[in-house]
Amino acid sequence: MIKFSINKNAFQNALRITKQAIGTKVTIPALTKLKIEVEEKGITLIGSNGQISIKNFLPADNKDASMLISGTGSVLLEAGFFENVVSQLPEVTLEFIEKEQKQVLLTSGKSEITLKGLDSEMYPHLQEISQGASLKMKVKALKEIFTETVFAVSTQENRPIFTGVHLETLATGELKAVATDSHRMSQRLLALENPTDLKFDVILPSKSINSFKNVFTNDEQEIEIFISGSQMLFQNETISYYSRLIEGAYPDTNRLxxxxxxxxxxxxxxxxxxxxxxxxxxxxxxxxxxxxxxxxxxxxxxxxxxxxxxxxxxxxxxxxxxxxxxxxxxxxxxxxxxxxxxxxxxxxxxxxxxxxxxxxxxxxxxxxxxxxxxxxxxxxx
Amino acid sequence: MIKFSINKNAFQNALRITKQAIGTKVTIPALTKLKIEVEEKGITLIGSNGQISIKNFLPADNKDASMLISGTGSVLLEAGFFENVVSQLPEVTLEFIEKEQKQVLLTSGKSEITLKGLDSEMYPHLQEISQGASLKMKVKALKEIFTETVFAVSTQENRPIFTGVHLETLATGELKAVATDSHRMSQRLLALENPTDLKFDVILPSKSINSFKNVFTNDEQEIEIFISGSQMLFQNETISYYSRLIEGAYPDTNRLxxxxxxxxxxxxxxxxxxxxxxxxxxxxxxxxxxxxxxxxxxxxxxxxxxxxxxxxxxxxxxxxxxxxxxxxxxxxxxxxxxxxxxxxxxxxxxxxxxxxxxxxxxxxxxxxxxxxxxxxxxxxx
The missing domain is CATH 3.10.150.10 (DNA Polymerase III, subunit A, domain 2)
Structure with missing residues (x-):
């Protein structure tokens, strides 16, 4: 059964990132939960709203986390409530202990909070991307082209392809990003710094783009992009950010x-x-x-x-x-x-x-x- | 016809204060307007939502306003729109010129904005308080007793007296403020610094109390309080803040x-x-x-x-x-x-x-x- 102690701030930061993927309006009730997986090597916090999924790994040797893991396992907790409880704990350290029937006892200073959890078997299986060809980019460069285009997407759901940003790798070694709502269009070409074997021509939902900046907060970091079927993955050493892609063919905007x-x-x-x-x-x-x-x-x-x-x-x-x-x-x-x-x-x-x-x-x-x-x-x- | 030039920031600050009394949900359409009265001695900005009324006077010799009045009169302008327009003007000075048919030409730098105004005769007559016995207090002291009590008022409209704060001058030379929603009560007694002939026992609506702090922003200033019939007036050298009082007898809370x-x-x-x-x-x-x-x-x-x-x-x-x-x-x-x-x-x-x-x-x-x-x-x- 799970047992660990951890620095409250480090845990809270990790929760805040994972929560970006967890919504309250979801069709599968289990998706309002946060999945916590504790292994000897560290803690993984998993969240998903069916469109975006985040896996956030806190390694056991993370310096800020002062983590001490003495029991492993996995459990589901109500995401919003759990985040509120953690943020209100009185001391810098908290202890997380799984009890019988998936109950979790959180202790911090003189405060003892018991939370009702659920079996992690109730959580849906999240599609993962088998590693393959990838594109490496600075977070900053990606945020820049996202900001320069995403505001121009359509808010009309009747033509879904226009609710996302079209991302395409060009033969010239550039990445093209374009969005339009038929009244205006914004297009950005970015010369890629790193050579890549990954070729893609996809439409990324604007919601995924808007949460991206809250998940990857360190602009100077590099992230790796993978694509498989209808999923796009942005990954750094600890965070895997999955987004569903919008199906359909984006029109040729160059002619405009x-x-x-x-x-x-x-x-x-x-x-x-x-x-x-x-x-x-x-x-x-x-x-x-x-x-x-x-x-x-x-x-x-x-x-x-x-x-x-x-x-x-x-x-x-x-x-x-x-x-x-x-x-x-x-x-x-x-x-x-x-x-x-x-x-x-x-x-x-x-x-x-x-x-x-x-x-x-x-x-x-x-x-x-x-x-x-x-x-x-x-x-x- | 009105004609004046004025420093934009000083005018904007005066507008911001007067706008505290102007609502969008009012039964008399003219009350969505701001009334501007220009006399040789200065400019008065008047606003009211029927419950609260504010008269804010900007004297012609105000140092921050750099005012130059070359024509007098009065006009009504759409309050929210006018405030937005003034705040977006490009230069530090604006010129306000009344044209035929109550049109107003605002100029600032290369920007010329024409606003449709209304005859000030369409504005309802606001009840005024004939000066008489008054109580002088520091803004800070009044804000303090308001803050300490107003949170406890009832939000239920079925017993109106409990939606306000009961204010009473006591024979001991103290001012008593009390609010209750029947679940909790907060009572504060304040020893008055200045002797006064004004005796009152009134119920001031919580909304009037909440706007009070946005109108009187200088805590160190003294204000004078007058009461007449169903109106309470808070006044400093330039601002007159009128509030309707809630009718009814407040129960004796001392026995609780x-x-x-x-x-x-x-x-x-x-x-x-x-x-x-x-x-x-x-x-x-x-x-x-x-x-x-x-x-x-x-x-x-x-x-x-x-x-x-x-x-x-x-x-x-x-x-x-x-x-x-x-x-x-x-x-x-x-x-x-x-x-x-x-x-x-x-x-x-x-x-x-x-x-x-x-x-x-x-x-x-x-x-x-x-x-x-x-x-x-x-x-x-």
Whole structure:
């Protein structure tokens, strides 16, 4: 039967990570539980919501954990409740002892808490990926391309493929990430640092991407990516993060990106100034159904206007840091431009237009091809 | 027609305060508006939700406001929208110009925003208090007695008098504040620093008390309290904060406080230790309907236990710093003890019992009479 003592903070951190995969709205009741497996070599905390699964291994010789294992076994505990109890324990060390009938006695200082557990046999079998070809990447690089694309996924469940980010390894040695909700698109190409035999063309759910950053918190670490059937695995020395993939073929988005020769107007803005101008326009447009901001370029003047019949209007001059091409007047949802600018870290942004009915593109200035965003205008009368 | 320029931050701060009185759920549509009155001597911002009203005056010679008034008048603007617009303006100064048909042009830097306003005649007349006898108090002292009592008010609307805090001036020169929801009671007596002719016995709604701290942010300031009919006014040099009072007679709560000779058990605890023990007990009791923690005092041992048939149990020894009296076993909702301890700043707390079916009292140790809380136990089998 299980018996170990451990540093409370180290145990709590491990619980916090595993809990990222445990939901309260699950179809299989056992999935609200945390599975604790104790072996001589260490403790594994397992959680899953059927879409994401996390195995988090705390090795017995982990320095921060001051672990002492004197009995092995496995048990299921109510995840949320167990995490709350551990976080409220009074002392720096806690002792975890399995009693008869899967009861667990937690002691810390003068506090003794008995928890009802369940047999780990009740936990569903989690699919595992047989190791094979893998891709090694820095956590930081992966987080970056996730952040730059995931905001553009669709929230409409009727076309599931657009609720995820399309990830594809290219023959050029690049990783391509792209997301679109049909109103806007964000695409990022990343030159891979490490050569790899792993080739993939998959759609990763946005929820898996959003939890990823809470699970892998050390940006400087390397993680290894594996793929098998409908599962993707991100793994470091102690954490295995599994995600289901979205089935289906992602459309070829390259054909949506305009050719260099298509553009008729090329503007450069200070990214922060453009962002604030859009924030103000948005105050008006959110008061109106399908509210749009109009950008009018005429000679040297660049003006934005937005109008809400109920509350008022905004009129603002923008400073273009550079301008080449013909005059244009185009309307669009400022929300999309705000979202796009949020993920552009460069201080200056290049915005290029074809016509008032064709999508326009945003890129960090001085960046050639790696990161491009597309926004579809709204036709107005 | 109105015309002025003003420092954006100073204007925003004044707006933020006035907005505390403006709700979105109001029966009179005009009350979602902010009323702006501009006179040569300064700008008054007025807001009301029918229960609370705030008049906030920004004098023309206010140093932070850098105000320049060149036209006077009054207008109504949509409060929430106007506050958002002001906060998003690009420069440190804004200009406010009334145009024809109550339109307002706000300009700041290259940003020009036109807002649709309404005639101020549409705003309801707010009752004002004719100055008279008043009580002067430090904001800090008033906030303190509010915090120490307001948490104990009832949330049940069927007995309105218990949804407010009872405030009464006593012949002893003290101000008494008391709140109860029939499960627990908190009473505070405060010796008044300034002599006053104002006598009152009123019930102030808890919502008015909760906004009070957001309106009067400078703890060291003095405010003056006036009462007239069903209104209470808190006023400093620039802000007038009106609150409606709850009608009805508050019961005499003094008779609920036990006599010194009634007590059979007198315990002193470290307040933080007792709080943490209750936090852990609460983890179990919230999993159970009407869950209680049991405190058992037997000889030198003080033990708390809580039990949830579904998730488990907790058993904890408590250290009494001092103990006098007979053994006792009593059950109560730990939530009430946690709430009570939250507002006790003293490091040690004195808890005294009469029997397991009579309310017990909490007081900061070494404090004679000023602050006492009562908690009703739960009868268990």
């Amino acid at each position: 990106i305009p050719k260099e020769t298509d553009y008729t107007l090329d503007l450069v803005f200070d990214a922060a100034e453009l962002r604030h101008t859009m924030d103000r326009a948005r105050l008006l447009t959110v008061m109106t159904t399908n509210g749009t901001v109009k950008l009018t370029v005429s000679g040297d003047s660049v003006v934005t206007t937005a109008n809400s019949p109920e509350v008022g209007s905004v009129h603002e001059e923008l400073t273009a840091l550079s301008k080449e091409g013909s005059d244009l007047s185009i309307s669009f949802n400022p929300e999309y431009l705000i979202d796009a600018l949020k993920v552009i870290k460069a201080p200056e942004v290049r915005v290029r237009f074809i016509s008032n009915v064709r999508p326009f593109t945003l890129q960090p200035r001085n960046e050639e091809i790696g990161f491009v965003q597309l926004i579809t205008p709204v036709r107005t009368n | 406080i036990p006599k010194e000779t009634d007590y059979t058990l007198d315990l002193v605890f470290d307040a933080a230790e007792l709080r943490h023990t209750m936090d852990r007990a609460r983890l179990l009791t919230v999993m159970t309907t009407n869950g209680t923690v049991k405190l058992t005092v037997s000889g030198d041992s003080v033990v708390t236990t809580a039990n949830s048939p579904e998730v488990g149990s907790v058993h904890e020894e408590l250290t009494a710093l001092s103990k006098e009296g007979s053994d006792l076993s009593i059950s109560f909702n730990p939530e009430y003890l946690i709430d009570a301890l939250k507002v006790i700043k003293a490091p040690e707390v004195r808890v005294r019992f009469i029997s397991n079916v009579r309310p017990f009292t909490l007081q900061p140790r070494n404090e004679e009479i000023g602050f006492v809380q009562l908690i009703t136990p739960v009868r268990t089998n």
